[in-house]
Every structure is written in C-alpha cells, then in structure tokens.
Amino acid sequence: MAEAIAGGVLTAKKSPLTVPPSGRERPRPKAGLKQATLAKVRAVIKFLLDSGIISWGLLFAGWGVIALFYDPTFFPGPIETVQGAWELILDGTLLKFSLVSLYRVFKGWVIGSIIAVPIGLLIGRIRLVKQLVEPLVDYFRFIPAIAFLTLFIMWFGVGERSKVLLIVYNTCFIVIVNTASGVLSIDQRRIQAARTLGASELKIVLHVLLPECIPHIFTGVRLGLGSAFTSIIAAEMLAAKEGLGYLIFTSRLYFRIDWIMSGIIMLGLLGYFTDRVFRAFGRVALKRYGISDIKEFGQ
Amino acid sequence: MENSLAIEGPLARTLPLPTVLDNIRQQIDPSPLIRIRDMSVCYRGALGDCDVEVLSGVNLDIGQGEFHVILGPSGCGKSTLLNVIVGLLNHTGGEVGVAGRPITRPGRDRGLIFQNADAAIFPWLTVLENVEFGLRMSGTKRQVRREQARKFIRLVGLEGHEKKFPRELSGGMKQRTQIARLLANDSDILVMDEPFGALDAHTRRVMQNELVRMWIETKKTIIFVTHDIIESLLLGQRIHIMSQAPQANIHKTYETGMEYPRSETLPRFTELLSTIQGHFDFGGGI
C-alpha cells in the first residue's frame, strides 16, 4: 500500500495529467495495486520517451525496414553499417578521424566565439559600431562557409589554418547576432541602478551588461557549436588527409556507403555529446545567470 | 489653518505660508543642497518633439540633512521628478542643481531606491553580493564591504538570507535587499521611490522606524516618495504635495513639525492628516 501511494505520488509529481483522480480509489487495496503497476508502466514509458530511446528505436527500425528493399551496397541497413563501422573501429581510423575533426571543430568554435562575443557586445552598446557592422553581418551570414572553400584554400593554404578559419567564419555570425540581441534587449533600469551605485561605464559592461547577457551569449555559443560541426565537412572536403569530413567525402571513391553512414553517425554523435557536455557545464557553472535545462525545445 | 504652518525652533509660531517659505529659503537655508527652479520635463515622442510635458514649473529646495516626502496621486510624475534628481533623466527646462552644480548624470552622492525592485536588483548575485555591489564598484576591500553589507542586511531583517538569490525571495524581501544595497553604499542623498510599497504592514512599520532612526543617526538627506498619507506624516519634516499630470508641479508644502518617533494620535498629526486628505478627497485643486 505504501508503495502504491509512493508510486502514485511520484507520477503525480512528474506528470499530473497521466494520473487518474486517485482520492477515491486509494482506500481500496486492489485498485491501489493495479494503479501501482500502471504507474510503474507509465514511469518506464516516460523514461523511454524522455531519454530519447524510443525516438532512436523508431529511427533504426524505420531505417532497417527501408533498407530491406534496397541493395546493401547502395543503401546499407543498420547492421551493414555497424559492420562497416567495425572495420573502421578496428584499424583505429574512426577514433583518430573523430579526434582530428573534434579538435578542429573545437578550435574554430572557441576562436570564433572569442571573436564574436566582444563584437556582439559592441554592436549592442555602441550605435556607430551597430551601424557599421550590422549590415555586413546580415549580409555575410547568409553565405555559407562552403562558398569560400576554394578562396580560403587559395588565400590561407592547404594546412590547418584555412580549415579552422572556415569553422571560425561559420561559428561567429550566430554568436554575434545572439550576443547583440541580448545586449539590445536588456532592462535599462538595471544599468541605471548600477550607475546610481557609482559604477563606471567599463564596470557596467563587466558587471552588469555581461552577466545580464550571459543566457543570450550561452545560447549563441551553443548554436555556434552546431554551426561549427556543420562546417567541418566543408573544411575537410578539400586538401584534408584525415577527419570525418575526409572520411565521408572520400568513401564515395571506394563506393563504401556504409563508411559514409558511419562517418555521418559519428559526426552526429560527437555533436550530440559535445552539446550535452556544454549544456551540463552551463547548468552547473552558469546557474546563477539563469541558465536551466528545461526551457525550450532542444535546450 | 490651511494657509499657515507650524515650525519648530526659531520659527515655532504660526505664520502665513508665503512668509514661512521665504524664511525657509532665505534664513534657514540660504543655499539648499538640492535646488530646483522652474523645472520642466518632457517625454519625447517618436519624432523627438515634446510629447507630454509631465512636469512644469517645479520649484523645490532641499537642505542638507532634511527629510522630505513627496506625496501625489498615481501618474503625477513623482518617479519622473526623482529620476531627474538622481540624474537618470534630463529635464527640459529650468534648473536643477546639487550643491551648486547642475545635475547631468548619476553620481554616488545620490542613491536611488527604484519603485520596482525586480528590475533594480541583480538576479545573478546573492543578497549579500547585491548589497555590497556599490562598495565593490568603488573598490572597497572585500573584508570591509562584506562587514558593511552584513550590517545593513541585519538592519533590514534579511539575516540568514545572505546566500539566497533574488529568485528565491519574496517581493518584500527583494525590496529590502534594494534598501540595504542603497544604505550600504552610503550616499549622502537617499532618493526613495515608494520603497515600502511592497511590504506588509508590520515590516513596513519596522522599516519606517528604522529609516527614521538611521536618518537621525547619520543626518543624510532623504527624498521619499509615497502615496500613503500616514506614511508621509510619520516620516517627513516637509511634505510636498504634487498636482495632477500633465504639467504637474509642487502644489503645496507642509511643515510637519513633530518630534520623532511620531504617534498617529498627536493632535498635529490628525490635523495634518485631515488637511492633506482634503486635497485628495475633493480633488482640491490637484
């Protein structure tokens, strides 16, 4: 009985809609027991949904079913892909390429963010900077990094520099836009309060403006991480000898669709888990600035 | 009685109002700390023109160490007037000066309690960090400012809540945080925009008494806005009544002339109460 109540209370807390009005039923032990098992089933389903296991299961099932109708060399199913990936895992390619790509993404993303945040702050704070920079940002953010691929290689060489720059380019716009909109949307009264407390303009930027904008900056940098990941393929398409983009791009020469798929899946996984780590960081380290984990879709 | 005031000290007799005001200006306080002359304020419209002239022809003298209360109906421009005094809003006509210098920007000499605490305290800082903010900005040593902040947190009755963030506080607690922050910063002029409006009756009374005690102790200059007549009578040396917007100004000034702490049963208190209430009840020119 105690368990039944505990179970009921537990689900009631998490999703009040799924629990029937239990006030009348609780006194009857039989109904209570039934309810307890029901509640448990619901809890399991909720866990499966929340953790994304059901989404992934459905995706893999659908993929497997569709793949049944096609030639595996042309459209490999999950099993063939895992087999292909296994080859890459065994000879160490997958791990090595993943690390190489991750490192490039990380470098471009960090540099891009470090450039973009101050630019965003300045746009939001100084009218002249906004007037000068905003049109250019609004123009260039619609030109994807891949359009500059050849130019970057010509200008910056075939080495790491052009690849990282490509990622920097792709990362910075969304961070700039988010940071600037954060600055522009903040409540002026807080800045006024700081002024009446004797804060200089520089201190206002550091101690009011920046903390106030941290949720916006955080979102921008998080979206920037997505942009950095999506540009790694372009960055590694030409003049690369390793990396997931290289894997995806060159596997077509061997007609190894399963390797392409492995590369794609690996890229997604890396992005997914990097994002998780970044979010966890935000939740713990930036909690006081109002970053929590359950606000929006994909947040 | 309406045209005359009673004043303590050398002027403790009944005089017609204009004489009293002249005496205040010329004899007691030849150069007031805050001097406002024929001041007007416009909120600008979309085209930068004068949309509404909220304040017009405001005259106000506030001497060093005085406690002034500004009383007026909602929307008459009390917050606007305070923003001008603090330097957050530029007046569009007349003169506003502090200690002989025109006011153009905020300064540490004039601290403000905002009407809305939510918009004024920093949500990413704890109560303690909020209270010590001003001291931190002026480079006070950590140890010193902590001690100072704790003292004022105790004063406003927030002891034990130092480590909490604003989102964990009630409305009244946030307001008390703001008050502690202002007091800790030790400005000479305290400008308070309905600071106790969000507090329950008991806390409000405690805070009123504390404010008076602190004022007597430190002799700071206080400009206190409220629309609670009783509060104005409990606190102010002078009560300025504002007329209705637009083009509001100081309609009338009363000298309360009572000792602190004040009791609501004093004859002077009840007399002023009914006089002031008269302004509001019949719209008496306001």
Ligand SMILES: Nc1ncnc2c1ncn2[C@@H]1O[C@H](COP(=O)(O)OP(=O)(O)OP(=O)(O)O)[C@@H](O)[C@H]1O
């Ligand atoms: N930013 C603004 N732009 C235009 N008009 C404004 C602005 N702020 C205030 N006003 C107008 O100025 C008048 C005075 O506003 P103010 O906030 O000073 O009133 P108040 O006396 O403080 O009122 P309350 O007691 O309700 O706080 C109001 O009529 C209001 O409509």
Ligand SMILES: [Mg+2]
């Ligand atoms: Mg107001």
